[in-house]
Amino acid sequence: MNHESTADAGEFKIYNGEYKNLDITDDTFYGYPKVGIIEAERKLLDPNTKSVGYFSMEYGLATSVYNSMKSSRELNEENRRYPSEVFSNIRSMDYFHKVRINNMKEMPIYSGGLGILAGDTLKSAADLGYSLVGVGTLWSKGYFMQNFCLVDGQNVNEVRWEPKDYPGLIPLDKYVKVKIGNDKVTLRIWKYYVFSYDHKHVIPLVLLDSNLDENPPWARDLTGQLYKSDNVWWKIVQRKILGYGGVRALRELGYSIDKFHLNEGHAAFAFLEKVVGLDNSGIKDLKKSFAYTCHTPVKAGHDRLPISDLEKVFYNDEIDILKKYGIDKENDKLINLTYFCMNVCDTVNAVAQKHGEVTKIQFPTYEEKIQSITNGIHIPTWTSDNFRELFNKYKDILGDWERDSRLLSNADKLRDNPEFKEDLWIAHKKNKAQLTEVLKHWFVKDDVFTIVWARRATPYKRLTLIMQEPERLLEMAKRVGPIQIIFAGKAHPNDDKGVSNLRALLQTIDGLTEHSDEVKVICLENYDINLAKMLTSSVDVWLNNPLPPFEASGTSGMKAILNGVVQLSTLDGWVVEAKDANIGRIFGYSPKEGEIGSETDFKMQEDANSLYNSLEELMELYYQAEHSVEARLTNGWISMMINCIAQSGFFNTSRMAIDYNKSVWKF
Numbered sequence: 195m196n197h198e199s200t201a202d203a204g205e206f207k208i209y210n211g212e213y214k215n216l217d218i219t220d221d222t223f224y225g226y227p228k229v230g231i232i233e234a235e236r237k238l239l240d241p242n243t244k245s246v247g248y249f250s251m252e253y254g255l256a257t258s259v260y261n262s263m264k265s266s267r268e269l270n271e272e273n274r275r276y277p278s279e280v281f282s283n284i285r286s287m288d289y290f291h292k293v294r295i296n297n298m299k300e301m302p303i304y305s306g307g308l309g310i311l312a313g314d315t316l317k318s319a320a321d322l323g324y325s326l327v328g329v330g331t332l333w334s335k336g337y338f339m340q341n342f343c344l345v346d347g348q349n350v351n352e353v354r355w356e357p358k359d360y361p362g363l364i365p366l367d368k369y370v371k372v373k374i375g376n377d378k379v380t381l382r383i384w385k386y387y388v389f390s391y392d393h394k395h396v397i398p399l400v401l402l403d404s405n406l407d408e409n410p411p412w413a414r415d416l417t418g419q420l421y422k423s424d425n426v427w428w429k430i431v432q433r434k435i436l437g438y439g440g441v442r443a444l445r446e447l448g449y450s451i452d453k454f455h456l457n458e459g460h461a462a463f464a465f466l467e468k469v470v471g472l473d474n475s476g477i478k479d480l481k482k483s484f485a486y487t488c489h490t491p492v493k494a495g496h497d498r499l500p501i502s503d504l505e506k507v508f509y510n511d512e513i514d515i516l517k518k519y520g521i522d523k524e525n526d527k528l529i530n531l532t533y534f535c536m537n538v539c540d541t542v543n544a545v546a547q548k549h550g551e552v553t554k555i556q557f558p559t560y561e562e563k564i565q566s567i568t569n570g571i572h573i574p575t576w577t578s579d580n581f582r583e584l585f586n587k588y589k590d591i592l593g594d595w596e597r598d599s600r601l602l603s604n605a606d607k608l609r610d611n612p613e614f615k616e617d618l619w620i621a622h623k624k625n626k627a628q629l630t631e632v633l634k635h636w637f638v639k640d641d642v643f644t645i646v647w648a649r650r651a652t653p654y655k656r657l658t659l660i661m662q663e664p665e666r667l668l669e670m671a672k673r674v675g676p677i678q679i680i681f682a683g684k685a686h687p688n689d690d691k692g693v694s695n696l697r698a699l700l701q702t703i704d705g706l707t708e709h710s711d712e713v714k715v716i717c718l719e720n721y722d723i724n725l726a727k728m729l730t731s732s733v734d735v736w737l738n739n740p741l742p743p744f745e746a747s748g749t750s751g752m753k754a755i756l757n758g759v760v761q762l763s764t765l766d767g768w769v770v771e772a773k774d775a776n777i778g779r780i781f782g783y784s785p786k787e788g789e790i791g792s793e794t795d796f797k798m799q800e801d802a803n804s805l806y807n808s809l810e811e812l813m814e815l816y817y818q819a820e821h822s823v824e825a826r827l828t829n830g831w832i833s834m835m836i837n838c839i840a841q842s843g844f845f846n847t848s849r850m851a852i853d854y855n856k857s858v859w860k861f
């Protein structure tokens with residue numbers, strides 16, 4: 195078989211024959227070399243090459259900030275990033291100014307850390323030259339657009355974007371069908387290619403789309419909004435499309451897949467698609483080809499679906515299998531997709547050491563099976579330009595850190611190098627200057643202590659903890675020095691507690707209008723990958739205060755340490771594994787060994803108090819460092835920044851993908 199012509203004619207045959215794509219030439223694809231694509235497609239088609247199909251409900255690919263595809267056409271208006279509005283305690287500025295950063299909108303098929311982990315996983319798999327294909331959904335209405343509102347907390351609007359004009363995203367002339375109720379819904383297959391850091395290797399991503407004229411109107415929206423949860427039917431159907439549609443798409447493309455990796459229980463129905471009709475020994479073999487990664491210890495994170503609703507979407511033999519492997523232990527009218535995955539997958543893993551311990555307590559039957567593979571971030575994606583320059587200047591000592599992220603642990607060897615310390619401080623100051631430029635209308639200054647809380651505003655992450663006692667912040671600011679606090683994050687529209695926390699936050703900020711010289715508080719709406727890349731690299735301290743032990747891993751702090759940003763964190767998720775590395779301050783409640791505690795007892799009072807104590811220590815160190823070269827070389831601030839960078843040698847997806855390869859993928 196001539197593989198080259200397969201890749202060219204088959205993979206790029208797009209749905210509209212008249213639409214000639216000028217950005218795909220004989221040897222380039224949107225400005226990148228095509229050889230990696232041809233090689234990746236060849237390996238996936240080859241039954242003698244071991245390949246993995248990686249299923250995820252969401253992908254945060256960071257296509258707008260790293261390896262962005264270069265198109266000859268002007269960016270479609272709908273694919274431009276809207277500027278973010280601001281809610282601050284200088285309200286007069288909020289009316290006149292918006293925050294403009296990147297021109298290009300991130301591909302809006304993610305909601306938060308889970309999706310970004312999936313995207314970073316694909317990138318590291320590309321860097322390592324693995325044969326893997328991502329499978330997901332083309333969310334035509336994205337997640338949602340947020341607009342702050344003092345009365346309601348947030349208002350919610352649909353995302354608009356134009357997939358067919360999104361650079362590098364290709365609709366194929368290939369389709370699969372999935373039965374929903376009495377209808378068969380057609381799904382178009384789209385493709386995106388994720389390039390390695392050196393552009394030599396590629397991971398294809400297959401995305402499913404029901405928004406087709408040939409489908410009845412109700413079905414076009416099935417791949418509309420990510421995590422639409424107005425009723426269970428939506429949840430079931432979105433999961434069926436990912437699982438059934440995904441398996442069928444891989445089949446339709448002719449890929450030979452040895453391992454199906456379910457990134458979270460959302461993808462569980464992929465197993466169901468393949469199991470129907472198999473005998474016992476067939477089932478046993480099938481289980482060997484499934485792997486499951488569990489991402490949460492929070493109850494709402496585990497899908498529990500009523501059998502009566504599943505019966506509206508699945509046949510009886512499918513229901514029998516769901517019952518056989520997935521009955522919920524507390525309620526036998528429900529199918530628990532976490533149990534289901536733990537039963538049918540050969541390997542099961544949690545996403546940090548601590549999360550592994552907690553998962554074993556929550557699911558004792560599977561204690562032996564549960565492994566821990568700590569999450570990471572893709573280093574080349576999340577390194578700011580100024581730090582890339584810094585790391586390259588010290589390449590002699592660090593090594594080729596973009597090729598192998600683990601080499602960043604060599605930053606340890608620079609801890610007594612005064613020139614590096616000063617260069618590090620300068621690189622940080624340059625990043626901070628970019629932030630202050632973006633926020634100049636709010637008079638944000640680069641010599642003022644700046645701290646950020648930014649992530650999904652889900653209750654256990656405790657958005658409002660640092661604002662518990664505004665008087666205490668004011669008092670500290672007067673004594674130690676001014677504070678700039680930046681917030682960003684969306685609450686799922688059906689998460690009442692998350693939305694009311696946002697409302698409370700805005701009201702507290704509103705109450706601080708007179709005090710913006712001492713404590714400046716800025717909320718940026720529509721937190722996304724663009725804002726994340728800027729914020730994680732440009733502030734002095736990254737605040738991470740989930741209620742332990744409910745943060746499975748967390749990854750935003752990993753982006754921050756990579757850029758020398760000091761941590762202020764509770765003892766949870768990945769931070770447990772870095773607790774002795776002196777990367778900042780760790781504070782607050784932590785459950786006793788072997789205990790989990792309550793998900794709804796937020797411990798706001800006691801943890802706010804310890805947060806303020808640690809914050810004050812960090813502010814003092816920062817202001818000493820800010821005011822004197824002598825102090826910053828000796829007072830420990832820069833040492834903490836170096837410790838942060840050195841820890842990035844572990845908390846990255848390159849190390850993580852190698853771990854997955856050892857115990858799950860086994861290429």
Ligand SMILES: *Cc1c(COP(=O)(O)O)cnc(C)c1O
Pocket residue numbers: 305306307308310648649650721722723726727738747748749750751753
């Ligand atoms: C990294 C990232 C997250 C994850 O944040 P956590 O603090 O780990 O929950 C969420 N959203 C965006 C946009 C990110 O870039």
